[in-house]
Amino acid sequence: MIDLNTIVDGFSKEDKQTFVRYLQQRNKRRDTKNIELFKLLARQESKDVILEKLYPNQSRASYHALRKRLYSSLLDFVANKALAEENSEEWQLRKELIASQYFFKQKQYRTALRSLAKTERKAAAIQAFGLLHEIYQTKIQYAFLDDSEPLEQLVTRFNRNRIKLGQEEQLNLVYASLRKLFSQVIYKGKVVHLQQEMATRFEEYNISLDDALTYKSLYQLAQLANTAAFVTKDYYALDRFLLEKYQQIKREDIQADAQVYYHIQILYFVANSFFRNKRFDQALIYLDSMNEVMQQQRRRYFKAFELKYRCLFALSLNYSGKPKKAMETLLPFIFKKVDDIETQLDIKLAAMVIYFQQRAFKEALQILSKIYHTDTWLEEKAGVEWVIQKNLVEILLHIELENIDYVDARLVSFQRKYAKYLKQIGQERVLIFLGFVKKVYHQPEIVRSNEFIKEVEEAFDWKTREYEDIFVMSFYAWLKAKMLGADIYTTTLELVDLK
Structure with a gap:
C-alpha cells in the first residue's frame, strides 16, 4: 500500500493549506471525502480511526479507492509545485x-x-x-x-556533443554503481575493498580522470573520492586531487555561474578535505569561498547548504582554538526542525564533542537526551560510523558524570553490536581503546602510573600525525589527558597541531 502518511508528513503548514485549497477547487461534488482524509492523515490518525470517521460501516473498498484518488491528487499537486519552483x-x-x-x-x-x-x-x-x-x-x-x-558543420557539432554526452552518461553509470556500494558500506556495515572496486568500475566503464570535466562531473568524482576517504580514513591525497581538478576547471573558464549548485558542493568537499587533514586555515578559506558562492543567484541554494556549511565551519573554528565561536555557530540549529536530518545529526554530534571538550558535560548530555531514536534508525539516517562515534561520546560523557552502572551496560551493548564489524574493517583499536577506558573508571589510581602509560603507548599502531584521523585523535586525547592530568581540549589541540 502506498504510504500516504510519509508524503503528507513532508508537507509544510503552508503546503497543507495550499493543498486543501487545491482539492476544494478540483472537487465537483460536495460529498467527496478526500479533504477529510487528508486532514486525518495530517493529524497522524491511525487507519482504524480514519475508517471509523469516514466509513463507519467498514467499507474498505471505498476507503482504498479514496486513498488512490487522494494519491493521484497529491502527485499532481507535487508535480505542479515542483514545476512552478523549478527555475534552473x-x-x-x-x-x-x-x-x-x-x-x-x-x-x-x-x-x-x-x-x-x-x-x-x-x-x-x-x-x-x-x-x-x-x-x-x-x-x-x-x-x-x-x-x-552548412549541414556538415551542424553534424560535426552534433557528433562532438554526442561524445561528451556519452562520457557524462558513462560517469553517471559508474557514479550510480559506486554510490550503491558505498551506501552499503556506510549504512549497513558491508566490508569491501573500496580502492579495488573503484578502479574496476572506472576501467569497466572506460572512465579517465584526465577527461575534460565540468563542475557537475567533478562533483560526482569528488563525492566518490570523499566517500572512499571517509570509509578508509585516508584523506591525505584527497585535497591534492580535488584542488588539481578544481583548478583545471577554473583554467578552462567554464561558466561557474551556470553550475552554482555543483560549484558549492565542490568547495565543500575541498574544505572538508582540508579539515580532515587538520589544515584548518585552508578549510576556513574555502568555507569563505563556499559562503560567497552560496550568496549568488539571490541566495538560491543558501538554505540547501547552510547546515553543512555551519557544521564544518564550527568544527574548523573549534580545532583552531575558537570553541566559543564554534558553539555560537551551531546553537541556533541543534534543535531547529529541518529537512536535512543527516546534517543536523552531524551538528548535534559536533556540539556534543565541543561541549565535552570544554567540560560542559551537562550541556552535552542535554543534546544527547534529545536524540530519541534507536541506533538502527540512526544508522539508516547517518551511517554506522556516526552511531559508533555517538556511542563513544556517550560512554565517555557518562564516565565524567560518574554514571558507572550505565557505562558498564553501554560498553557491553556496544561490544556486542559493533565488535565484529570493527574487526572486519581493521579498527580493532577502538576495542583496545575501550579496554583502557574501562580501566580508567574502574582503576583510576593506576591511570597516571608509568606502567599504564607504557601499556597504552605500546597498544596502538598509530599513523603519523599528518595521516591520522582527526576524530580518532580527539578520542585518544581524552585518554591522554587522563594519563597526564591535563585539560581535554588543550590536549586535543596539542595532538592535532601540525606546526
Whole structure:
C-alpha cells in the first residue's frame, strides 16, 4: 500500500493549506471525502480511526479507492509545485526548446530558427550536453529550412556533443554503481575493498580522470573520492586531487555561474578535505569561498547548504582554538526542525564533542537526551560510523558524570553490536581503546602510573600525525589527558597541531 502518511508528513503548514485549497477547487461534488482524509492523515490518525470517521460501516473498498484518488491528487499537486519552483537555467532553456519546436509546427520558421540558435548558445555555455543533444536533433530535422549554416558543420557539432554526452552518461553509470556500494558500506556495515572496486568500475566503464570535466562531473568524482576517504580514513591525497581538478576547471573558464549548485558542493568537499587533514586555515578559506558562492543567484541554494556549511565551519573554528565561536555557530540549529536530518545529526554530534571538550558535560548530555531514536534508525539516517562515534561520546560523557552502572551496560551493548564489524574493517583499536577506558573508571589510581602509560603507548599502531584521523585523535586525547592530568581540549589541540 502506498504510504500516504510519509508524503503528507513532508508537507509544510503552508503546503497543507495550499493543498486543501487545491482539492476544494478540483472537487465537483460536495460529498467527496478526500479533504477529510487528508486532514486525518495530517493529524497522524491511525487507519482504524480514519475508517471509523469516514466509513463507519467498514467499507474498505471505498476507503482504498479514496486513498488512490487522494494519491493521484497529491502527485499532481507535487508535480505542479515542483514545476512552478523549478527555475534552473537548464529548465528555462528546455522551455525555450519546446517553444521553438512549437514554432516549427506552426510554420513560424524564422522565429523558430532564431529561438533555437539562441537556445543552443546558452546550452553550450553551461555544458548541458543532454539538452544540446535534443537541440541538435531538432536543428538537423529542420536543417533544410536554414541556409545560414552548412549541414556538415551542424553534424560535426552534433557528433562532438554526442561524445561528451556519452562520457557524462558513462560517469553517471559508474557514479550510480559506486554510490550503491558505498551506501552499503556506510549504512549497513558491508566490508569491501573500496580502492579495488573503484578502479574496476572506472576501467569497466572506460572512465579517465584526465577527461575534460565540468563542475557537475567533478562533483560526482569528488563525492566518490570523499566517500572512499571517509570509509578508509585516508584523506591525505584527497585535497591534492580535488584542488588539481578544481583548478583545471577554473583554467578552462567554464561558466561557474551556470553550475552554482555543483560549484558549492565542490568547495565543500575541498574544505572538508582540508579539515580532515587538520589544515584548518585552508578549510576556513574555502568555507569563505563556499559562503560567497552560496550568496549568488539571490541566495538560491543558501538554505540547501547552510547546515553543512555551519557544521564544518564550527568544527574548523573549534580545532583552531575558537570553541566559543564554534558553539555560537551551531546553537541556533541543534534543535531547529529541518529537512536535512543527516546534517543536523552531524551538528548535534559536533556540539556534543565541543561541549565535552570544554567540560560542559551537562550541556552535552542535554543534546544527547534529545536524540530519541534507536541506533538502527540512526544508522539508516547517518551511517554506522556516526552511531559508533555517538556511542563513544556517550560512554565517555557518562564516565565524567560518574554514571558507572550505565557505562558498564553501554560498553557491553556496544561490544556486542559493533565488535565484529570493527574487526572486519581493521579498527580493532577502538576495542583496545575501550579496554583502557574501562580501566580508567574502574582503576583510576593506576591511570597516571608509568606502567599504564607504557601499556597504552605500546597498544596502538598509530599513523603519523599528518595521516591520522582527526576524530580518532580527539578520542585518544581524552585518554591522554587522563594519563597526564591535563585539560581535554588543550590536549586535543596539542595532538592535532601540525606546526
